[in-house]
Amino acid sequence: xxxxxxxxxxxxxxxxxxxxSFIATIFVCFFGLLLGIFxxxxxxxxxxxxxxxxxxxxxxxxxxxxxxFLILIVLLIPxxxxxxxxxxxPSAALPALIIGAxxxxxxxxxLSLHEKGKELVETGLSFGANTFNIVLKxxxxxxxPSLIRGLTVTTITIISYTSIAGAIGAGGLGNxxxxxGYARNKIEITIIATFLIVILIIFVQLxxxxxxxxxxxx
Amino acid sequence: xxxxxxxxxxxxxxxxxxxxxxxxGYKVGASPIPHKEILEHVQPILKEQxxxxxxxxFTDYVLPNASLDSEDIIANFFQHTPYLNNQIxxxxxxxxxxxxxxxxxxxxxxxxxxxxxxxPNDLEIIISNSPTDRPRLLKLLDDAGILExxxxxxxxxxxxxxxxxxxxxxxxxxxxxxxxxDTPMLYTNYVNKSGxxxxxxxxxxxxxxxxxxxxxxxxxxxxxEYVNIIVCRKADENNEFVKALVSxxxxxxxxxxxxxxxxGAVVPAA
Numbered sequence: 445x446x447x448x449x450x451x452x453x454x455x456x457x458x459x460x461x462x463x464x465s466f467i468a469t470i471f472v473c474f475f476g477l478l479l480g481i482f483x484x485x486x487x488x489x490x491x492x493x494x495x496x497x498x499x500x501x502x503x504x505x506x507x508x509x510x511x512x513f514l515i516l517i518v519l520l521i522p523x524x525x526x527x528x529x530x531x532x533x534p535s536a537a538l539p540a541l542i543i544g545a546x547x548x549x550x551x552x553x554x555l556s557l558h559e560k561g562k563e564l565v566e567t568g569l570s571f572g573a574n575t576f577n578i579v580l581k582x583x584x585x586x587x588x589p590s591l592i593r594g595l596t597v598t599t600i601t602i603i604s605y606t607s608i609a610g611a612i613g614a615g616g617l618g619n620x621x622x623x624x625g626y627a628r629n630k631i632e633i634t635i636i637a638t639f640l641i642v643i644l645i646i647f648v649q650l651x652x653x654x655x656x657x658x659x660x661x662x
Numbered sequence: 663x664x665x666x667x668x669x670x671x672x673x674x675x676x677x678x679x680x681x682x683x684x685x686x687g688y689k690v691g692a693s694p695i696p697h698k699e700i701l702e703h704v705q706p707i708l709k710e711q712x713x714x715x716x717x718x719x720f721t722d723y724v725l726p727n728a729s730l731d732s733e734d735i736i737a738n739f740f741q742h743t744p745y746l747n748n749q750i751x752x753x754x755x756x757x758x759x760x761x762x763x764x765x766x767x768x769x770x771x772x773x774x775x776x777x778x779x780x781x782p783n784d785l786e787i788i789i790s791n792s793p794t795d796r797p798r799l800l801k802l803l804d805d806a807g808i809l810e811x812x813x814x815x816x817x818x819x820x821x822x823x824x825x826x827x828x829x830x831x832x833x834x835x836x837x838x839x840x841x842x843x844d845t846p847m848l849y850t851n852y853v854n855k856s857g858x859x860x861x862x863x864x865x866x867x868x869x870x871x872x873x874x875x876x877x878x879x880x881x882x883x884x885x886x887e888y889v890n891i892i893v894c895r896k897a898d899e900n901n902e903f904v905k906a907l908v909s910x911x912x913x914x915x916x917x918x919x920x921x922x923x924x925x926g927a928v929v930p931a932a
């Protein structure tokens with residue numbers, strides 16, 4: 445049905461999307477967890493309750509979540525150029541993907557920790573554990589299934605963000621569907637590229653579901 | 663008293679709802695610069711002739727023709743003939759060229775190299791990702807002597823080709839690679855010295871304060887086939903407003919205004 449050339453086109457785009465999403469997810473997992481923990485700790489019910497710290501963290505989180513992704517890419521151009529030496533291609537999309545998705549995951553982490561927080565913390569305190577140990581050894585392990593589910597949602601959000609990164613020559617499946625499908629009126633390319641995105645997202649969701657299920661059975 | 667209040671509320675609500683509609687004059691679709699500016703310039707002139715119209719701004723290149731086809735607007739002003747023909751082929755629109763107005767020359771810009779001759783042999787050029795710009799960009803590079811489009815290559819080949827295989831369509835003694843970005847990002851790439859050279863569309867060069875005549879290594883000539891035209895439906899070929907609009911845009915005064923206002927970066931073509 446397709447020449448080798450078009451197969452190459454899809455493989456390259458698939459690789460670009462997976463590359464961007466995968467690397468971004470790793471960073472977002474780390475920074476988002478950190479952000480979420482601080483949001484939780486400084487909040488009303490947290491152990492390091494601090495109104496001002498919470499409000500300013502919360503403000504920047506909301507700010508990060510409200511900037512349209514394409515504008516975020518543009519705003520970050522000087523920063524991207526500084527740390528990567530280029531403003532083009534899949535790698536150049538990473539800073540915007542990470543900074544765009546971290547606040548999203550941060551909020552999910554905050555919510556997850558609040559879910560089981562109060563009881564667990566009281567138990568921990570009664571054993572004489574300090575804040576650091578309570579977070580690391582009680583809160584995170586106990587909330588892990590919910591944190592994984594949140595990460596799944598975040599990864600899927602990142603995958604949809606990558607479509608927009610086509611603006612800076614990052615390629616990817618969304619860009620292929622739009623530029624080589626829609627803009628060139630080649631409907632079959634749009635359909636196949638979109639289908640690949642659907643498969644990718646179902647795959648991510650499946651892995652997320654299985655992992656969180658296994659963890660919650662323990 | 664209560665009745666009056668109710669009626670008032672009803673009136674206000676229905677006014678607000680219908681208020682979303684623009685005045686009942688004609689609607690013309692246009693790209694922001696310079697098309698919309700040129701149309702704004704002729705708005706008062708046409709008003710004197712008894713024609714009022716609203717300008718609907720489009721930042722995308724597919725919707726203006728779709729809106730024209732669906733009779734949401736009476737005419738549009740953003741494209742050149744090759745693009746119109748391509749759209750007619752692809753979508754089967756019954757649209758025609760009502761008259762040419764100006765050319766926006768695309769230019770090759772570089773912060774690193776000051777002339778065509780000094781460009782490196784391993785040449786990376788950043789281009790717009792708009793498919794229909796492609797043949798035009800290659801033609802400019804061909805005219806500049808950077809590459810030579812093969813005789814067997816059609817515009818269709820150039821448009822449909824992927825970036826990985828586009829080099830099969832031309833000969834060159836340089837290794838030319840292209841990177842595609844959104845059209846508004848072209849200038850950003852030029853400023854940030856991405857790639858060796860950037861092909862910037864005339865309106866974006868203007869928007870960002872570049873003077874194509876002075877800043878570009880090479881630009882398209884004014885005899886380019888890429889004259890920006892007014893397009894309308896075939897059925898409106900003899901519509902009085904469309905005729906008046908085209909004749910005002912092609913008038914000596916307006917053509918002179920275009921030349922003066924854009925300092926040669928937008929070339930009058932009527």
